[in-house]
Amino acid sequence: MTERYDLTKKCNKCGNIVTISLTKIQAAFDTYDTNKFCEENCDNCGVNHWKEISITTPKFDIELLDIWGNTLDFQFWEQDEDLMFSSFGEIDIILSAVNKDEYLPEKMGILINTLFVILYDAKQNNFVDLEHKVFKYLQENHHMINKYQNHVDDYLKEKVLPIINY
Numbered sequence: 001m002t003e004r005y006d007l008t009k010k011c012n013k014c015g016n017i018v019t020i021s022l023t024k025i026q027a028a029f030d031t032y033d034t035n036k037f038c039e040e041n042c043d044n045c046g047v048n049h050w051k052e053i054s055i056t057t058p059k060f061d062i063e064l065l066d067i068w069g070n071t072l073d074f075q076f077w078e079q080d081e082d083l084m085f086s087s088f089g090e091i092d093i094i095l096s097a098v099n100k101d102e103y104l105p106e107k108m109g110i111l112i113n114t115l116f117v118i119l120y121d122a123k124q125n126n127f128v129d130l131e132h133k134v135f136k137y138l139q140e141n142h143h144m145i146n147k148y149q150n151h152v153d154d155y156l157k158e159k160v161l162p163i164i165n166y
């Protein structure tokens, strides 16, 4: 089954809805020019006043993460990607990506930050299984922290390094 990723706009005057199909990459990383998409007048009423611009976002998966990891300009979210990653529960995908260690240093740094955030939050909130999983990885892989420490936020280092006996 091929999934569809739609970019949709709605005319503010007549309610006409226009949809085009995006590629998975365009939809995930918002690389399609939505301003251009909204340049044309409504083909129903002739007015140019589009609202409710929306994109069907693909489900996060390893394919998208691999593309993100090797493309400096691509972002899933405009800011605080480590916080966003940490909030949506795909720890196994993130751990396996970190473990492969094949991404750009900047991206590896974001993922290490993400693990730090997850560990800290899990500890605060008593998510024991999650805490143990991330703790075990970081505890056993201090070399990864050494390698990417320049990309890890200082405030996270202060909070998390003592926890993992670094």
Ligand SMILES: [Zn+2]
Residues within 6 Å of the ligand: 011, 012, 013, 014, 015, 016, 042, 043, 044, 045, 046, 047
């Ligand atoms: Zn219209």
